Amino acid sequence: MSLSQNIISAIRSVVGSNRVVLHEPSFQGNEWLYIKECLDTTFVSSVGQFVDRFETYLAEYTGAAYAVSVVNGTAALHIALLLAGVQQGDEVLIPALTFVATANAVSYCGASPHFVDSNEHDMGIDPVKLRQYLAVSTERCGGKCVNKTTGKVIRALVPMHTFGHPADLDGLLKIARDFNLALVEDAAESLGSYYHGRHTGTLGLFGTLSFNGNKIITTGGGGAILTNDPELARKARHLTTTAKISHAWEYRHDEIAYNYRMPNINAALGCAQLEQLTSFLDSKRALFEAYNDAFSKIDGVRLFAEPTGCRSNYWLQTLIIDEPYESQREVILKTTHDTGIMTRPAWVLMNELVPYLNCPAMDLSFAKSLSARVINIPSSPNIKA
Structure with a gap:
């Protein structure tokens, strides 16, 4: 299968077959x-x-x-x-x-x-x-x-x-x-x-x-x-x-x-x-673990994990495409959306936005590379992994 098909298969193995949004709030308390x-x-x-x-x-x-x-x-x-x-x-x-x-x-x-x-x-x-x-x-x-x-x-x-x-x-x-x-x-x-x-x-x-x-x-x-x-x-x-x-x-x-x-x-x-934050965090960590298992079997992409010594809330689950495959990002975004899986890329770099074109900047080579390879995938706390 293509990389985009592998990604869809991995996401579906976790979230099921229904249409799924990127992130939605959960109202289950007071x-x-x-x-x-x-x-x-x-x-x-x-x-x-x-x-x-x-x-x-x-x-x-x-x-x-x-x-x-x-x-x-x-x-x-x-x-x-x-x-x-x-x-x-x-x-x-x-x-x-x-x-x-x-x-x-x-x-x-x-x-x-x-x-x-x-x-x-x-x-x-x-x-x-x-x-x-x-x-x-x-x-x-x-x-x-x-x-x-x-x-x-x-x-x-x-x-x-x-x-x-x-x-x-x-x-x-x-x-x-x-x-x-x-x-x-x-x-x-x-x-x-x-x-x-x-x-x-x-x-x-x-x-x-x-x-x-x-x-x-x-x-x-x-x-x-x-x-x-x-x-x-x-x-x-x-x-x-x-x-x-x-x-x-x-x-x-x-x-x-x-x-x-x-x-x-x-x-x-x-x-x-x-009052529900602890349960939201637990759900997001469980979702990360389920995604991590699913994506560990796929070449060309990895799920981003919390830095050593830190504990992340895993607000948005994040895929990073390997550099040899970065040209496939737009295909992956389109294919996932077409199949009812909402995904999104990272933001356009600030120095590339019209209001900020003339602002000072250092070399941004890694930010540029990262912005071309990041994809956020469904991350709502109500997704039961």
Whole structure:
């Protein structure tokens, strides 16, 4: 059989013969009960007990000292970058292989994304290659890391935990320290993932999460900012609630800010979802093991596994096509879709998107190779392996 036929056969051996989507939420807990409580009490917007409860649950689960819930993951990253000191005219190091929200959040700050390469070990930023690049392309001026070519300050480094797999945070934290960069983790995809025993999103100055409809848990739309710094948490909450000064009736605001607070009805959904997170993670790990067994018998493709010493949430199960077969990717995508199996490729690299064509970038050879060989396959927690 062809590679695409072998892939379809392997997927069908796990998911069965019905049409199957890439990822859909599972509502098997208290979702209806909690949402009904919001409706019955009329607390559906920015005030209500579920927002506070959701933040408490998140902080307890991740081990972060503070969690601030917001309307989506992009808003979370936007605020985190602002509070990390990113200013108009700065540059921010982000992977070229990421979802566009990472680059957009940098742009919202008036800064420019500066694209860096990934590695094969975890699909995240390559710390060895990045260190070598920064050593020759930047200089230290007044304690700041400055791009020699553009003359702009490089203010922050944003690793993204690709498809839920933790990036090499030890290596990246050392780079952040050595080059005076704020490290902000884009952990949008990695709730439930651990880097050497610590939850992703808790090792940098900030971490940000997403609870979009296709994430491991969902609030419909939503996100959160994680931090261990009490003052930064206070500022994050203030900026995301229009900088309103607390008062029984007056509306006074002490700076230009954002209406980013998560509504109570979304948080209610999130509370019910968090109660089921352990079972979702167990289901995804079982699905990985079933897929791994099925694909171990096929030449030309492999299932991506969690990095050594880490524990991934396996948010999206990921195939990587061997380089000699990469020309078959489009055929595989079309054939799987035609047979009722939803698959998708990795994102188009950020430096290839029209808004970001002129942004600075290092050599992106591995990110380019990876983007041509990655295929995500059905990963919903309700797939019973």
